Amino acid sequence: MAIVFIRTVIVFLVLILSMRLMGKRQLGELELSEVVVAVLISDMASHPLQDIGVPLFNGLLPVIVLLCCEILISGAIVSSIRFRALVCGRPSILIENGKIIQSEMKRCRFTVDELAEDLRKKGITDISKVKYAILETDGTLSVLPYASEKPPSAADLKIQVDDFSIPYTIISSGRILEHNLRDSGHDIQWLNAQLSSRNISSPKDVYYMTVDNSERIYILPKEPEK
Amino acid sequence: MKKEIITAVVFIVVFALTLVNTHALEKLSSELLDLIEQSRSYAEEGDWENAIKKALEAEQRWNKADPYTHIVVRHSEIDSTTYAFYELLKALYSEELGNARGAYMSIIAHLDSIHRMDKVTIGSIF
Numbered sequence: 136m137a138i139v140f141i142r143t144v145i146v147f148l149v150l151i152l153s154m155r156l157m158g159k160r161q162l163g164e165l166e167l168s169e170v171v172v173a174v175l176i177s178d179m180a181s182h183p184l185q186d187i188g189v190p191l192f193n194g195l196l197p198v199i200v201l202l203c204c205e206i207l208i209s210g211a212i213v214s215s216i217r218f219r220a221l222v223c224g225r226p227s228i229l230i231e232n233g234k235i236i237q238s239e240m241k242r243c244r245f246t247v248d249e250l251a252e253d254l255r256k257k258g259i260t261d262i263s264k265v266k267y268a269i270l271e272t273d274g275t276l277s278v279l280p281y282a283s284e285k286p287p288s289a290a291d292l293k294i295q296v297d298d299f300s301i302p303y304t305i306i307s308s309g310r311i312l313e314h315n316l317r318d319s320g321h322d323i324q325w326l327n328a329q330l331s332s333r334n335i336s337s338p339k340d341v342y343y344m345t346v347d348n349s350e351r352i353y354i355l356p357k358e359p360e361k
Numbered sequence: 362m363k364k365e366i367i368t369a370v371v372f373i374v375v376f377a378l379t380l381v382n383t384h385a386l387e388k389l390s391s392e393l394l395d396l397i398e399q400s401r402s403y404a405e406e407g408d409w410e411n412a413i414k415k416a417l418e419a420e421q422r423w424n425k426a427d428p429y430t431h432i433v434v435r436h437s438e439i440d441s442t443t444y445a446f447y448e449l450l451k452a453l454y455s456e457e458l459g460n461a462r463g464a465y466m467s468i469i470a471h472l473d474s475i476h477r478m479d480k481v482t483i484g485s486i487f
Contacts, residue, residue, distance in 0.1 A: 136433055137379035137481045145486070188436040196375070203372040210365035 136196060143197040147171060147204045166273060167223055168208045172201050223272040230268035243270055254278060302345035309339040319346050382433055383479045389426055390476035393419050394469060401465045404453065413453045420446045434475060442471040
Protein backbone atom coordinates (compact mmCIF):
# COMPACT_ATOMS: atom_id res chain seq x y z
CA MET A 136 0.00 0.00 0.00
CA ALA A 137 2.83 2.42 0.84
CA ILE A 138 4.27 1.67 -2.59
CA VAL A 139 0.91 2.44 -4.23
CA PHE A 140 0.85 5.75 -2.31
CA ILE A 141 4.38 6.77 -3.30
CA ARG A 142 3.91 5.62 -6.90
CA THR A 143 0.68 7.65 -7.19
CA VAL A 144 2.42 10.82 -5.95
CA ILE A 145 5.34 10.25 -8.34
CA VAL A 146 3.06 9.57 -11.34
CA PHE A 147 0.98 12.65 -10.48
CA LEU A 148 4.04 14.91 -10.35
CA VAL A 149 5.59 13.40 -13.49
CA LEU A 150 2.32 13.86 -15.39
CA ILE A 151 2.04 17.47 -14.19
CA LEU A 152 5.59 18.09 -15.40
CA SER A 153 5.14 16.31 -18.73
CA MET A 154 1.81 17.99 -19.50
CA ARG A 155 3.31 21.32 -18.49
CA LEU A 156 6.10 20.71 -21.00
CA MET A 157 3.56 19.64 -23.62
CA GLY A 158 2.15 23.13 -23.48
CA LYS A 159 -1.17 24.85 -23.10
CA ARG A 160 -2.69 23.59 -26.30
CA GLN A 161 -3.06 20.11 -24.79
CA LEU A 162 -5.28 21.29 -21.97
CA GLY A 163 -8.46 22.76 -23.41
CA GLU A 164 -10.36 24.62 -20.69
CA LEU A 165 -9.23 22.51 -17.71
CA GLU A 166 -6.47 23.50 -15.33
CA LEU A 167 -3.35 21.37 -15.50
CA SER A 168 -3.82 19.49 -12.20
CA GLU A 169 -7.47 18.82 -13.09
CA VAL A 170 -6.46 17.27 -16.43
CA VAL A 171 -3.90 15.05 -14.71
CA VAL A 172 -6.44 13.89 -12.11
CA ALA A 173 -9.09 13.29 -14.77
CA VAL A 174 -6.65 11.25 -16.84
CA LEU A 175 -5.52 9.13 -13.90
CA ILE A 176 -8.65 8.62 -11.81
CA SER A 177 -10.77 7.11 -14.54
CA ASP A 178 -8.19 4.42 -15.21
CA MET A 179 -7.10 3.70 -11.64
CA ALA A 180 -10.57 3.28 -10.21
CA SER A 181 -11.57 0.82 -12.91
CA HIS A 182 -8.95 -1.87 -12.11
CA PRO A 183 -10.54 -3.30 -8.93
CA LEU A 184 -13.92 -3.15 -10.67
CA GLN A 185 -12.74 -5.32 -13.53
CA ASP A 186 -10.53 -7.67 -11.52
CA ILE A 187 -12.03 -8.97 -8.28
CA GLY A 188 -8.62 -10.41 -7.38
CA VAL A 189 -7.34 -6.89 -6.77
CA PRO A 190 -8.27 -5.49 -3.34
CA LEU A 191 -10.63 -2.52 -3.62
CA PHE A 192 -8.18 -0.47 -1.56
CA ASN A 193 -5.64 -0.74 -4.38
CA GLY A 194 -8.07 1.29 -6.50
CA LEU A 195 -9.36 3.60 -3.79
CA LEU A 196 -6.02 4.58 -2.33
CA PRO A 197 -4.67 6.26 -5.51
CA VAL A 198 -7.98 8.10 -5.93
CA ILE A 199 -7.73 9.48 -2.37
CA VAL A 200 -4.07 10.37 -2.88
CA LEU A 201 -4.82 12.09 -6.21
CA LEU A 202 -7.68 14.03 -4.66
CA CYS A 203 -5.37 15.22 -1.89
CA CYS A 204 -2.66 16.14 -4.43
CA GLU A 205 -5.16 18.09 -6.54
CA ILE A 206 -6.56 20.05 -3.58
CA LEU A 207 -3.08 20.79 -2.23
CA ILE A 208 -1.76 21.90 -5.63
CA SER A 209 -4.85 24.07 -6.30
CA GLY A 210 -4.47 25.58 -2.83
CA ALA A 211 -0.82 26.36 -3.52
CA ILE A 212 -1.74 27.79 -6.95
CA VAL A 213 -4.27 30.16 -5.35
CA SER A 214 -1.94 31.33 -2.60
CA SER A 215 1.35 31.65 -4.49
CA ILE A 216 1.78 33.60 -7.73
CA ARG A 217 5.20 32.05 -8.31
CA PHE A 218 3.87 28.52 -7.89
CA ARG A 219 0.93 29.34 -10.18
CA ALA A 220 3.33 30.52 -12.90
CA LEU A 221 5.44 27.41 -12.39
CA VAL A 222 2.55 24.93 -12.62
CA CYS A 223 0.07 26.70 -14.91
CA GLY A 224 2.45 28.87 -16.90
CA ARG A 225 1.69 32.41 -18.02
CA PRO A 226 -0.65 33.64 -20.76
CA SER A 227 1.22 34.03 -24.06
CA ILE A 228 0.61 36.95 -26.40
CA LEU A 229 0.48 35.47 -29.92
CA ILE A 230 -0.67 38.61 -31.77
CA GLU A 231 0.22 42.15 -30.74
CA ASN A 232 -0.94 45.18 -32.69
CA GLY A 233 -1.99 43.04 -35.65
CA LYS A 234 1.39 41.29 -35.86
CA ILE A 235 1.98 37.63 -35.08
CA ILE A 236 4.76 37.15 -32.53
CA GLN A 237 6.55 34.28 -34.22
CA SER A 238 8.91 33.50 -31.34
CA GLU A 239 5.93 33.09 -28.99
CA MET A 240 4.10 30.95 -31.58
CA LYS A 241 7.15 28.70 -31.76
CA ARG A 242 7.49 28.54 -27.96
CA CYS A 243 3.82 27.51 -27.62
CA ARG A 244 4.13 25.12 -30.59
CA PHE A 245 1.12 26.86 -32.14
CA THR A 246 0.84 26.81 -35.92
CA VAL A 247 -0.45 29.67 -38.05
CA ASP A 248 -3.23 27.37 -39.29
CA GLU A 249 -4.39 26.73 -35.74
CA LEU A 250 -4.25 30.42 -34.95
CA ALA A 251 -6.24 31.25 -38.09
CA GLU A 252 -8.77 28.54 -37.20
CA ASP A 253 -9.26 29.92 -33.69
CA LEU A 254 -9.63 33.45 -35.08
CA ARG A 255 -12.22 32.26 -37.62
CA LYS A 256 -14.18 30.62 -34.80
CA LYS A 257 -14.38 34.08 -33.27
CA GLY A 258 -15.50 35.61 -36.57
CA ILE A 259 -12.17 37.21 -37.44
CA THR A 260 -10.55 36.60 -40.81
CA ASP A 261 -8.11 39.50 -40.93
CA ILE A 262 -5.20 39.24 -38.47
CA SER A 263 -4.35 42.90 -38.93
CA LYS A 264 -7.60 43.78 -37.18
CA VAL A 265 -6.53 42.03 -33.98
CA LYS A 266 -4.97 44.19 -31.30
CA TYR A 267 -4.14 41.24 -29.04
CA ALA A 268 -4.59 37.47 -29.25
CA ILE A 269 -3.63 35.76 -26.01
CA LEU A 270 -3.22 32.03 -25.45
CA GLU A 271 -4.57 31.58 -21.93
CA THR A 272 -3.15 29.10 -19.40
CA ASP A 273 -6.11 26.74 -19.96
CA GLY A 274 -5.35 26.51 -23.69
CA THR A 275 -8.10 28.83 -24.95
CA LEU A 276 -7.40 31.80 -27.22
CA SER A 277 -8.69 35.22 -26.15
CA VAL A 278 -8.99 37.67 -29.02
CA LEU A 279 -9.20 41.43 -28.50
CA PRO A 280 -9.80 43.38 -31.75
CA TYR A 281 -8.81 47.01 -32.21
CA ALA A 282 -11.34 49.39 -30.65
CA SER A 283 -12.32 50.56 -34.15
CA GLU A 284 -13.11 46.98 -35.13
CA LYS A 285 -15.29 46.22 -32.13
CA PRO A 286 -19.08 46.33 -32.60
CA PRO A 287 -20.47 49.45 -30.95
CA SER A 288 -22.21 49.01 -27.63
CA ALA A 289 -25.45 50.67 -26.57
CA ALA A 290 -23.38 53.11 -24.52
CA ASP A 291 -21.27 54.00 -27.60
CA LEU A 292 -24.46 54.69 -29.54
CA LYS A 293 -25.96 56.49 -26.55
CA ILE A 294 -29.08 54.33 -26.67
CA GLN A 295 -31.18 53.74 -23.56
CA VAL A 296 -31.72 50.01 -23.06
CA ASP A 297 -33.38 48.10 -20.23
CA ASP A 298 -31.01 46.15 -18.07
CA PHE A 299 -31.72 42.46 -18.07
CA SER A 300 -32.12 40.17 -15.10
CA ILE A 301 -31.86 36.41 -14.86
CA PRO A 302 -35.38 34.94 -14.93
CA TYR A 303 -36.48 32.74 -12.04
CA THR A 304 -37.83 29.32 -12.99
CA ILE A 305 -41.17 29.11 -11.18
CA ILE A 306 -42.59 25.90 -12.65
CA SER A 307 -40.60 23.08 -14.17
CA SER A 308 -42.42 20.05 -15.64
CA GLY A 309 -45.55 20.81 -13.63
CA ARG A 310 -43.66 21.22 -10.35
CA ILE A 311 -43.66 24.54 -8.47
CA LEU A 312 -40.17 25.59 -7.38
CA GLU A 313 -41.22 27.30 -4.15
CA HIS A 314 -37.75 28.56 -3.29
CA ASN A 315 -37.54 30.40 -6.65
CA LEU A 316 -41.11 31.66 -6.25
CA ARG A 317 -40.17 33.22 -2.90
CA ASP A 318 -36.89 34.64 -4.28
CA SER A 319 -38.76 36.29 -7.14
CA GLY A 320 -40.85 38.13 -4.53
CA HIS A 321 -44.14 36.38 -5.30
CA ASP A 322 -46.37 33.89 -3.58
CA ILE A 323 -48.71 31.06 -4.50
CA GLN A 324 -51.74 33.38 -4.74
CA TRP A 325 -49.94 35.48 -7.34
CA LEU A 326 -48.99 32.32 -9.23
CA ASN A 327 -52.56 31.00 -9.23
CA ALA A 328 -53.83 34.40 -10.42
CA GLN A 329 -51.31 34.40 -13.28
CA LEU A 330 -52.31 30.91 -14.32
CA SER A 331 -56.06 31.52 -14.19
CA SER A 332 -55.65 34.74 -16.21
CA ARG A 333 -54.19 32.49 -18.94
CA ASN A 334 -56.94 29.87 -18.59
CA ILE A 335 -54.60 27.35 -16.96
CA SER A 336 -56.33 25.51 -14.14
CA SER A 337 -53.34 23.97 -12.36
CA PRO A 338 -49.53 24.34 -12.21
CA LYS A 339 -49.42 20.68 -13.25
CA ASP A 340 -50.55 21.79 -16.71
CA VAL A 341 -47.49 24.01 -17.13
CA TYR A 342 -44.30 22.63 -18.65
CA TYR A 343 -42.12 25.68 -17.95
CA MET A 344 -42.71 29.08 -16.39
CA THR A 345 -40.27 31.88 -15.61
CA VAL A 346 -40.53 35.43 -14.30
CA ASP A 347 -37.83 38.12 -14.20
CA ASN A 348 -37.39 41.24 -12.12
CA SER A 349 -39.25 43.33 -14.75
CA GLU A 350 -42.28 41.05 -14.23
CA ARG A 351 -41.90 39.55 -17.69
CA ILE A 352 -43.56 36.16 -17.56
CA TYR A 353 -42.94 33.23 -19.87
CA ILE A 354 -45.36 30.31 -19.71
CA LEU A 355 -45.22 27.17 -21.81
CA PRO A 356 -48.24 24.88 -21.19
CA LYS A 357 -47.77 21.12 -21.33
CA GLU A 358 -48.58 19.46 -24.63
CA PRO A 359 -51.63 17.19 -24.41
CA GLU A 360 -50.61 13.54 -24.03
CA LYS A 361 -51.11 11.43 -27.15
CA MET B 362 -7.21 27.34 3.79
CA LYS B 363 -9.17 25.09 6.17
CA LYS B 364 -9.84 22.70 3.27
CA GLU B 365 -6.15 22.51 2.38
CA ILE B 366 -5.17 21.88 6.01
CA ILE B 367 -7.72 19.04 6.30
CA THR B 368 -6.44 17.61 3.00
CA ALA B 369 -2.83 17.82 4.15
CA VAL B 370 -3.80 16.01 7.37
CA VAL B 371 -5.67 13.31 5.37
CA PHE B 372 -2.65 12.99 3.06
CA ILE B 373 -0.26 12.49 5.97
CA VAL B 374 -2.64 10.13 7.82
CA VAL B 375 -3.14 7.97 4.70
CA PHE B 376 0.61 7.78 4.18
CA ALA B 377 1.14 6.88 7.84
CA LEU B 378 -1.52 4.15 7.55
CA THR B 379 0.23 2.69 4.51
CA LEU B 380 3.45 2.53 6.52
CA VAL B 381 1.58 0.88 9.42
CA ASN B 382 0.23 -1.65 6.92
CA THR B 383 3.74 -2.36 5.61
CA HIS B 384 4.91 -2.90 9.19
CA ALA B 385 1.93 -5.15 9.98
CA LEU B 386 2.60 -7.31 6.90
CA GLU B 387 6.26 -7.53 7.82
CA LYS B 388 5.33 -8.60 11.36
CA LEU B 389 2.87 -11.21 10.10
CA SER B 390 5.27 -12.72 7.59
CA SER B 391 8.18 -12.78 10.05
CA GLU B 392 5.92 -14.51 12.62
CA LEU B 393 4.96 -17.11 10.03
CA LEU B 394 8.52 -17.53 8.77
CA ASP B 395 9.64 -18.10 12.34
CA LEU B 396 7.08 -20.91 12.79
CA ILE B 397 8.01 -22.43 9.42
CA GLU B 398 11.71 -22.36 10.33
CA GLN B 399 10.93 -24.14 13.62
CA SER B 400 8.87 -26.70 11.73
CA ARG B 401 11.73 -27.21 9.24
CA SER B 402 14.21 -27.83 12.08
CA TYR B 403 11.92 -30.51 13.49
CA ALA B 404 11.46 -32.08 10.06
CA GLU B 405 15.23 -32.18 9.46
CA GLU B 406 15.60 -34.05 12.78
CA GLY B 407 12.85 -36.47 11.74
CA ASP B 408 10.46 -35.18 14.43
CA TRP B 409 7.42 -35.18 12.10
CA GLU B 410 4.87 -34.72 14.88
CA ASN B 411 6.33 -31.38 16.02
CA ALA B 412 7.05 -30.33 12.45
CA ILE B 413 3.34 -30.82 11.60
CA LYS B 414 2.30 -29.05 14.83
CA LYS B 415 4.36 -25.96 13.98
CA ALA B 416 3.27 -25.99 10.34
CA LEU B 417 -0.39 -26.21 11.41
CA GLU B 418 0.16 -23.37 13.87
CA ALA B 419 1.55 -21.25 11.02
CA GLU B 420 -1.32 -22.25 8.71
CA GLN B 421 -3.90 -21.31 11.38
CA ARG B 422 -2.16 -17.96 11.99
CA TRP B 423 -2.22 -17.34 8.23
CA ASN B 424 -5.92 -18.19 7.98
CA LYS B 425 -6.72 -16.03 11.02
CA ALA B 426 -5.16 -13.05 9.24
CA ASP B 427 -7.35 -13.67 6.19
CA PRO B 428 -9.85 -10.78 6.75
CA TYR B 429 -6.91 -8.37 6.87
CA THR B 430 -4.79 -9.86 4.11
CA HIS B 431 -7.77 -9.96 1.74
CA ILE B 432 -8.04 -6.17 2.03
CA VAL B 433 -4.38 -5.36 1.46
CA VAL B 434 -2.81 -8.24 -0.48
CA ARG B 435 -3.61 -9.34 -4.03
CA HIS B 436 -5.98 -12.29 -3.82
CA SER B 437 -3.88 -14.37 -6.21
CA GLU B 438 -0.93 -14.05 -3.78
CA ILE B 439 -3.12 -15.14 -0.86
CA ASP B 440 -4.37 -18.17 -2.76
CA SER B 441 -0.91 -19.31 -3.86
CA THR B 442 0.43 -18.92 -0.30
CA THR B 443 -2.51 -20.95 1.08
CA TYR B 444 -1.84 -23.68 -1.51
CA ALA B 445 1.85 -23.65 -0.52
CA PHE B 446 0.80 -24.27 3.11
CA TYR B 447 -1.29 -27.28 2.07
CA GLU B 448 1.54 -28.62 -0.10
CA LEU B 449 3.84 -28.41 2.93
CA LEU B 450 1.33 -30.19 5.19
CA LYS B 451 0.85 -32.88 2.54
CA ALA B 452 4.62 -33.52 2.45
CA LEU B 453 4.86 -33.52 6.23
CA TYR B 454 1.98 -35.95 6.70
CA SER B 455 3.56 -38.31 4.17
CA GLU B 456 6.87 -37.92 6.07
CA GLU B 457 8.91 -37.41 2.91
CA LEU B 458 11.90 -35.22 3.70
CA GLY B 459 12.76 -34.52 0.06
CA ASN B 460 9.26 -33.26 -0.75
CA ALA B 461 9.08 -31.40 2.54
CA ARG B 462 12.32 -29.54 1.78
CA GLY B 463 10.87 -28.33 -1.53
CA ALA B 464 7.58 -27.37 0.13
CA TYR B 465 9.45 -25.40 2.82
CA MET B 466 11.33 -23.49 0.14
CA SER B 467 8.07 -22.74 -1.65
CA ILE B 468 6.20 -21.46 1.42
CA ILE B 469 9.21 -19.39 2.56
CA ALA B 470 9.45 -17.82 -0.90
CA HIS B 471 5.72 -16.98 -0.86
CA LEU B 472 5.77 -15.45 2.62
CA ASP B 473 8.92 -13.56 1.79
CA SER B 474 7.37 -12.16 -1.38
CA ILE B 475 4.26 -10.93 0.47
CA HIS B 476 6.48 -9.01 2.83
CA ARG B 477 8.89 -7.82 0.14
CA MET B 478 6.07 -6.79 -2.21
CA ASP B 479 5.00 -4.01 0.15
CA LYS B 480 8.38 -3.05 1.48
CA VAL B 481 9.31 0.49 0.44
CA THR B 482 12.57 0.37 -1.49
CA ILE B 483 13.80 2.17 -4.59
CA GLY B 484 13.43 -1.10 -6.52
CA SER B 485 9.85 -1.73 -5.44
CA ILE B 486 8.75 1.83 -6.26
CA PHE B 487 10.30 1.96 -9.70
